[in-house]
Amino acid sequence: MIFAATQQSIGLGVVLALTAGWVVYLLSSSKRTFDPGGELVHAPNRKTYFDDEGLETHRLTKYLWWAFATLTISAIGLPLYWLREPFRQQGAGFDRGTQYFEDRAVKRGEELFQASPGNPPTPREPHFGCEVCHGVEGVGGVAQFTLADPVNPDALPRPVQWSAPALNTVALRFRPEEITNILVYGRAGTPMPAWGVKGGGPMNDQQISDLVAYLTHIALDPKQVQDDNLAQYGTDGQKIFDGFCARCHTGGFSYGEPGPTGGGAFGPALDGGATARQFPAIEKQVDWVAKTAAYGQLYGVRGVSEGVMPHFENMLTPEQIQAVVDYERTL
Ligand code: HEC
Ligand code: HEC
Numbered sequence: 001m002i003f004a005a006t007q008q009s010i011g012l013g014v015v016l017a018l019t020a021g022w023v024v025y026l027l028s029s030s031k032r033t034f035d036p037g038g039e040l041v042h043a044p045n046r047k048t049y050f051d052d053e054g055l056e057t058h059r060l061t062k063y064l065w066w067a068f069a070t071l072t073i074s075a076i077g078l079p080l081y082w083l084r085e086p087f088r089q090q091g092a093g094f095d096r097g098t099q100y101f102e103d104r105a106v107k108r109g110e111e112l113f114q115a116s117p118g119n120p121p122t123p124r125e126p127h128f129g130c131e132v133c134h135g136v137e138g139v140g141g142v143a144q145f146t147l148a149d150p151v152n153p154d155a156l157p158r159p160v161q162w163s164a165p166a167l168n169t170v171a172l173r174f175r176p177e178e179i180t181n182i183l184v185y186g187r188a189g190t191p192m193p194a195w196g197v198k199g200g201g202p203m204n205d206q207q208i209s210d211l212v213a214y215l216t217h218i219a220l221d222p223k224q225v226q227d228d229n230l231a232q233y234g235t236d237g238q239k240i241f242d243g244f245c246a247r248c249h250t251g252g253f254s255y256g257e258p259g260p261t262g263g264g265a266f267g268p269a270l271d272g273g274a275t276a277r278q279f280p281a282i283e284k285q286v287d288w289v290a291k292t293a294a295y296g297q298l299y300g301v302r303g304v305s306e307g308v309m310p311h312f313e314n315m316l317t318p319e320q321i322q323a324v325v326d327y328e329r330t331l
Pocket of ligand 1: 112113128129130131132133134143144162163164165167170173179182183187190191192193195211247254266310
């Protein structure tokens with residue numbers, strides 16, 4: 001960083017020279033005495049200059065030398081600035097490419113996710129405490145929620161424990177723009193609040209995008225997740241449904257008061273042969289559960305995707321997806 005030091009001394013030199021110049025000017029001007037208004041007539045910058053005889057002597061040469069000297073200073077100063085440019089870029093992490101910016105986004109997202117400053121604390125980012133509900137590093141947790149009874153509005157709201165899904169697999173289940181939407185608008189009627197300004201929350205677009213970067217960063221390895229899920233759930237369609245689908249498709253499932261299985265909640269009702277009507281060909285239903293469809297795309301016979309149903313090809317094996325689809329068609 002030799003150059004930085006040289007740059008700084010040159011800069012300091014210029015500042016000192018300028019300051020000295022001003023001091024000299026101010027001192028000399030304070031000695032100057034003008035009649036009031038006299039400077040209009042005798043303004044120093046309007047005094048008659050040398051005539052040609054007076055100027056075209058050593059004077060002109062002297063002034064040209066001065067012009068040359070100042071030109072040289074800028075001619076040398078500018079390249080010196082450019083010489084330093086690589087060091088500046090290095091300092092900004094350009095040599096590490098976009099990775100550098102991604103790392104920083106992840107770090108900021110982590111701060112936002114946490115409930116309180118880490119160790120060492122970085123006071124710049126606020127902490128929105130996602131981990132209070134979703135668990136440290138998003139392993140999943142429980143949210144306290146006060147539930148109003150929609151069927152019986154006169155009943156007093158009562159507290160329930162609403163399970164908050166693991167987020168270390170959320171990037172395996174949702175496209176980045178889908179995660180963004182969940183964060184911005186939250187999930188009405190659940191403990192998940194809206195976080196984005198557009199949804200009425202406190203976070204700006206940058207913070208939402210930092211959180212998406214963090215959630216993508218903590219995503220587990222899909223192969224590992226599939227193996228674990230196969231070990232835990234086997235190819236039992238009902239178990240898989242309870243493990244992965246019921247929280248959206250069975251009312252009350254998330255707080256331990258399940259209504260009719262597949263009776264519909266955040267996701268539509270799947271019972272009464274609904275899925276066989278939506279997907280006359282079973283492969284289309286398998287395809288939907290594995291991949292879903294992007295926002296606005298048609299699916300099934302009469303479906304238009306809201307871009308809010310997770311896809312499961314990274315979470316479940318093809319046999320498990322087939323099994324849960326078979327199960328859904330019996331509901
Ligand atoms: C008050 C508790 C609470 C807080 C705080 C909270 N969440 Fe949630 N979040 C939930 C619950 C509960 C759900 C599940 C809602 C449902 O049942 O559909 C959820 C759902 C989600 C989902 C959708 C996951 C899925 O698989 O459907 C994402 C993504 C998410 N939260 C991210 C966050 C982030 C990021 C933060 C912090 C900015 C956060 N949440 C803060 C309770 C919370
Ligand atoms: C985060 C909530 C959520 C989870 C978890 C979820 N779904 Fe869905 N599902 C939805 C929503 C919402 C729709 C409606 C489609 C849309 O809005 O794009 C849907 C639609 C469907 C449909 C089409 C129904 C129709 O009539 O249009 C099927 C079939 C389905 N889901 C199966 C499943 C299966 C199987 C699982 C578990 C492996 C699952 N879902 C997990 C939210 C969810």
